[in-house]
Amino acid sequence: MDTNHHSQPSFSRGQRWRIGLSVFLSVLSVASIVAMANYLAARHFRIWDVTAEGRSHLGPLTLRVLGALTNRVDVIVFFDHSSRIFSSVNTLIDQMKNRCPQLEIEFVDYIRFPARAEKLRAEFNLMPDDTGDRVIFRGNGETRTVYARDLSEYDYSELMSKREIKRVGFKGEQLFASALYGLIDPRSVNIYFLEGHGERDPENTEDQTGYSRFAESLAESGVTIKTLSLLTNAIPDDCRLLAVANPSSPIALGEIRKIEDYLNRGGRLLALFSYDSVLRPPTGLEKLLEKWDVKVGANSVVDRAQGNLDSGDALVIEKFGNHSIVQPLHRSRLFMATPRSVEPAGTTNHEGEAPKASPLAFTGPEGIAIAKDGNTERAGAISVAVAVEKKVVNPADSDLDSTRIVAVGESLFLANVAIDKLANRDFGRLAVNWLLRRDVLLAGIGPRAIKEFSITMTQTEMRTMRWLFMGVVPGGVFFVGCLVWYRRRF
Amino acid sequence: MRAYFTLVARELSAYFASMTGYLVISMVLFLLGLSFSEILHKLNVEPTDAPITEQFFVTVYFWLILVLTTPVMTMRSFAFEKSSGTYESLMTAPVKDWQVVMAKFTGSQILYLIAWVPFAGYLAVVGQYSNDMTILTWRTMATTFLGLSLIGSLFISIGCFASSLARSPMVAAIVSYGLVMGLLLLSLRSLGETPSKGWTARVLQYFSMTEHMEDFARGIVDTRYLVLYSSLTVFFLFLTTKIVEIRRWR
Known part of the structure; x- marks a missing residue:
């Protein structure tokens, strides 16, 4: 049956315009409310670290240093992002930024973005082949640099027996706070x-x-x-x-x-x-x-x-x-x-x-x-x-x-x-x-303890897990789906 | 509310009475399996200081799961009803438009969460082989699932919106995929040389889902993320409701 031929519009053109305008305004209102809510949320936020060890808590002395910053400080994280320590640096810098809006952070992965790295090398008088990971703090006309090699604390107790050096501490908070303090008090x-x-x-x-x-x-x-x-x-x-x-x-x-x-x-x-x-x-x-x-x-x-x-x-x-x-x-x-x-x-x-x-x-x-x-x-x-x-x-x-x-x-x-x-x-x-x-x-800012996680699995166990994760479990669900389809169809 | 629950049950039964639900879940499980195999291999070779939940979300598989599965889950919500001719009977039933939208959203959300349940089991299995059981804690698991749920809600609401726009499920999936992908690309600042400071950088960072998910996986709950995902989800559901209402103006 051709319903289009007999159908009459329910609303006149004018009514439809009014409805359209009303919908447009209501969408605009909701969009504005969403934008305002996010604007307020961005300015007044709270962060909870639910981990038992509170990995994301900054020490009181660091907070004091951050609180004392009144002028803008540029923080350039000049790092290879695949470096093992980058994750810790990134987390800490984010935590500091959350506490101190005066910090202007720039992450520069010199491996992936050599042009930007080149500019920064020229800006900070670094050697052209200098690829050392570092965090540069610049403010009040002063510059402080913290090198990646100084950020870790190692345990050498198993050096002789197992030929193994463990990274047991991350000293970023201490060193970054120290660098920032140097900018506040540049005497x-x-x-x-x-x-x-x-x-x-x-x-x-x-x-x-x-x-x-x-x-x-x-x-x-x-x-x-x-x-x-x-x-x-x-x-x-x-x-x-x-x-x-x-x-x-x-x-x-x-x-x-x-x-x-x-x-x-x-x-x-x-x-x-x-x-x-x-x-x-x-x-x-x-x-x-x-x-x-x-x-x-x-x-x-x-x-x-x-x-x-x-x-x-x-x-x-x-x-x-x-x-x-x-x-x-x-x-x-x-x-x-x-x-x-x-x-x-x-x-x-x-x-x-x-x-x-x-x-x-x-x-x-x-x-x-x-x-x-x-x-x-x-x-x-x-x-x-x-x-x-x-x-x-x-x-x-x-x-x-x-x-x-x-x-x-x-x-x-x-x-x-x-x-x-x-x-x-x-x-x-x-x-x-x-x-x-x-x-x-x-003195009160100690290194954060680092836990290193690893797993010990034999090749056979790895193979079994791979089969289980990629074959048996998804395949099983798919098989059940096929059964359901088959029963409904036949 | 009874109508709403009836509609949710109808949505779920549609997923599990057809291949769609099982296909989506097996796709999620396969990608999860790929991801876990990679993580297991990595942890077996070299120790890492990041908890396992964090390890997972820096892999491409997690985002692949979200981008590929949410459009498939939601493509049928409105578009399939239109293409199969059941849309009008649904919309003339004694239920409000927003109840229909919410029921379809809830149905997809439940399917999405069901698809992620085995993830907890996978994590537990990896935890068993670890040198340190704190590689996995219930607190980080909880915040991880909170993050998963929030990002999933947003993507599903976008999918519902796309589905309400289209008449064909395939078109709905493509529109949804495009919107989700666009939003995700905003997050992947590391792919290109995007502004790294100034207000543009701050806006991009605010929308950076990869960074948000990393924080959730570390056990960090930030009110900014809660507001962002909740408000955008509400916004897209509101848009969907308005699209659904269009038929009444004709």
């Missing part, structure tokens, strides 16, 4: 490296002796590195840390007095030695340090348990003291060439305003200190690094309210050849941060 911090006595040179790029990589690492955290000769100059007022890295000839008495005066005014000193200096006349620094409760032994330290008695092989340090510098290193190790012993002298009474030395790193219980005549001086757990702190009465500058010293019996561990071995770079950075009092803000 120029100068570290002076003493020169004139054969010290390690922060500009030297040689593998064995150069300190250029250590200096670069410090510069990335917003520090200006300078060299200083004390023969004719005094220690400048803007010196926030004096580094004396393995002097090989004696330091003149006048220079020692300048250093002593600087320390008495609340100065900071990083003193590094090495076993070969035992064979040379004392530098004068050893005597100065004694006044600060530090005894630098005229010996070299080895560990019988590591079988390095005669070979002069490296010493692996895995025992740490109870000090904020080394607290983050408790599952890590340091790689040192044969160090000198450096320990609390016990010559000062630890009361009142006296300096107090705390051991930082020890050998194992089978450590031996060998005197320069080759005889065993003593055995046991021997300290090779200490930290000293002493309050200053009536400081001229509130930043210099306490003298701080870190002395280590070895200096090669921060040289270009060894700085990336085990946790050496971390130790260097932690020590400098403590000396510069940067620990005040960031």
Whole structure:
């Protein structure tokens, strides 16, 4: 039957227009409500992390740093997105962004988008072949860089037995917060490296002796590195840390007095030695340090348990003291060439305003200190690094309210050849941060524990699973469907 | 409400009395199987720090499941009724238009959720072979299913809308596929060099379903995602209702 021929329109043209307009307006209204709801949701949102371990919670100190950001900060995540650590970085950056709208995030996968990567390399003066994963923070005219290699904490305990190094911690929160803090408080911090006595040179790029990589690492955290000769100059007022890295000839008495005066005014000193200096006349620094409760032994330290008695092989340090510098290193190790012993002298009474030395790193219980005549001086757990702190009465500058010293019996561990071995770079950075009092803000941000998941299946089990998942289960459902179809049809 | 439940039951029986429901479920299971085989192989070779739920949603298979199956599920909802001539009798029955739309949406949503139920079993099987049982927790499972359900709702509402526009189920599926794919492409910012900062980037990120699903799989519930998916689902269902009402204006 042809119904079209007889059908009459139910509504006049005018009525249909009115209905059409009404529908259009109602759709527009609903669309506006949807847009408004989403606009409000984007501005006022809440996030719940329902996991038991709260993987997505930011620490209170990180929140404080983020809350203190008032100007826009560009965050460039210059990463290969297939990198194992990228997922953790991405998650953390998103969490920070959710808490701080001032962060302007840009993800750049330099493998997939080489043109954009090239532009950024030019912008940040990176080498054309520089493909190191990193996160760059830029704000208030300052730039801070956090490298991917610094983001993980490793467990080396199974290195010998299973040849396996486990990634056990993610230090992104600590390092990103530190970088952001550097942008908030971009005061120029100068570290002076003493020169004139054969010290390690922060500009030297040689593998064995150069300190250029250590200096670069410090510069990335917003520090200006300078060299200083004390023969004719005094220690400048803007010196926030004096580094004396393995002097090989004696330091003149006048220079020692300048250093002593600087320390008495609340100065900071990083003193590094090495076993070969035992064979040379004392530098004068050893005597100065004694006044600060530090005894630098005229010996070299080895560990019988590591079988390095005669070979002069490296010493692996895995025992740490109870000090904020080394607290983050408790599952890590340091790689040192044969160090000198450096320990609390016990010559000062630890009361009142006296300096107090705390051991930082020890050998194992089978450590031996060998005197320069080759005889065993003593055995046991021997300290090779200490930290000293002493309050200053009536400081001229509130930043210099306490003298701080870190002395280590070895200096090669921060040289270009060894700085990336085990946790050496971390130790260097932690020590400098403590000396510069940067620990005040960031000490409480620990690494996030990383759980690594894996499964253990034989090839047969894998095959069975594959058949089950891809064949039996979907095939079974399809077969039931065929049965239903067959029964209805026949 | 009785009419609504009757219509939902009618929808479900239509799926399971024909091959459609079984075909959709077996397609989902096959793609899930492919995905799990890949994940098993990966985890057997190299450990990873991401929970297994997160591992799954970064594979292409999950999105393939959504993009391919939701148009097939919804293509018959209105278009098939029109092509088979049952549409008028349905619409002249004593039920409101919105009840018909909601019943068709609910029927497809239930089929969609049924198709995903074995996913939980697959996860449990993988968990049995893991070195650490926390690879899988009920909390992350719950948020994962919440995410699945929200994204599925949106895609199904788009499918219902497409089906209400077309007279042929095939055309409905193609329109639905186009809309869903377009929305998904907005999410896949990593495929092209899209703006990575500024307001455009923020809008794209707001719509980035891949990032939303990763968060759900990590155990994160964000009110922005809840509002986005719920409001868009309501919007498309509203549009569908208006399309269905068109016949009354003639």
